[in-house]
Amino acid sequence: MKSIIDYFQQLDPVLAALYATLFTWGLTALGASLVFFFKKMNRKVFDGMLGFTGGVMVAASFWSLLAPGIEMSPGEGFVKVIPAVVGFGLGALFIFALDKILPHLHVNFQMSEKEGVKTKWHKSILLTLAITLHNIPEGLAIGVLFGGVAAGFEGASIGGAVALAMGIGLQNFPEGFAVAMPLRGQGLSRWRSFNFGQLSAIVEPIAAVLGAWAVMTFQPVLPYALCFAAGAMMFVVVEEVVPESQQESYTDISTLGFIGGFMIMMTLDVGLA
Template sequence: MFEWIEQYTPVTQAFFGTTFTWVVTALGAATVFLTRSVNQKVLDAMLGFAAGVMLAASFWSLLAPAIDMATRQGMTPWVPPAIGFMAGGLFLWGVDKVLPHLHPGLPIEEAEGPQTTWRRATLLVLAITLHNIPEGLAVGVAFGAAAHGIPEASIGGAVALAIGIGLQNFPEGVAVAMPLRREGVSRLKSFWYGQLSAIVEPVAGVLGALFVMSARPALPYALSFAAGAMVYVVVEELVPEAQLSGNADLATNALMVGFTVMMILDVALG
């Protein structure tokens, strides 16, 4: 099924996969050419769906293979996943503290990180960019791991992860572009800022693939690191944003759907 992509190097595969996720973000941002706003319930449902996809991907595509790899390499099965998972969360926590950013739906007075005079658009882009670094890294690490011929890591699983990340990137593009459009920013600029938030994914993906290609013993740590960073984003940002407008039940049900979809993708393709 995946012969067409197996002919390429893992770095190229990672680039293709993360370029796909960036394109889907751009499609989400492109909705500003069709409408000036999106119903808040729809947006909250999309954010909940995205959170579910990321949670499922963190376990099925990253943590579970990391545990199996650690066992196969003769390590204590829980040590590399635990270390990598916590390191991923701490990394995102640290970046949150040093990089100014603003979550969608919040006034500029509630921007996080050091005080700055940067514009709202820049702060919004930086917030979503923080989401996208671990996502691109996860896809890159998955393709790099598959290249080692380890049973727990397959091309199919990496493709499933890229598809899942792509699906949940659509609402992220909307979440950046739509608020800017509502504030009077032109359609073109709103789209530009929306897609710009995901341009980091191909960079992170290529770097992730290069790292695991040259350091096989670090694979369980790298997979778990990406999982920890993604879970941190879900709990600290996506879930609160999805429930900010009082649509908690809708967002939670959408999260369940997103988790199920990603689980099916991973099991069916991986």
């Protein structure tokens, strides 16, 4: 593990953010590739995976984003927490706006329940866009953290950035599976289902590069940017991931998955920071 951290320390931060999110994209593709081996999705397994995703995202929001954002903010007392409050709120509002505008359909929902502006787009595209909403704040978070390391902010570390990328990658695996398998069930070929599944994470490298560049160019925004990513991720968890995982009768499975995801992400972040 130390050799991986040493490798990323030698890279340009924008390039490091790109490589890290190419890794997370690759794990999305790996999850989507399960469509070649399975004909249908076990709902119990799926709900457990969704819970795991939520646990990773909540733990990452605090340990990797909010806590460092508060630590590197200037001032004391209530003044010190202002960047966290402002950034967190703006991040949540950003995803809220995207949720209202971007046409998408959550997994296992009917076409009548699609969200965003009205469109005649095919269900496969709408399902892919729903998972894409997850990946925008995830890619941004990784990029912002790498940018913070390059800017020399106390509280931002290469180990923390690598831990975040590893955690996001782990929960991207079930996300790729969650897109590809329902599409296969809708009658799409295995290859088309796989392609849509892995494409859901294509925004992560883009968001990561933009996040790293923005923080390096406008260094004072880093505490706000970290908490912005945290707010965006928390909105996704509460509005989408947790409700989806609780729809069927496997609520205990999804809850245990959530706990497991939280524990793993917390361990990675504290252990590698």
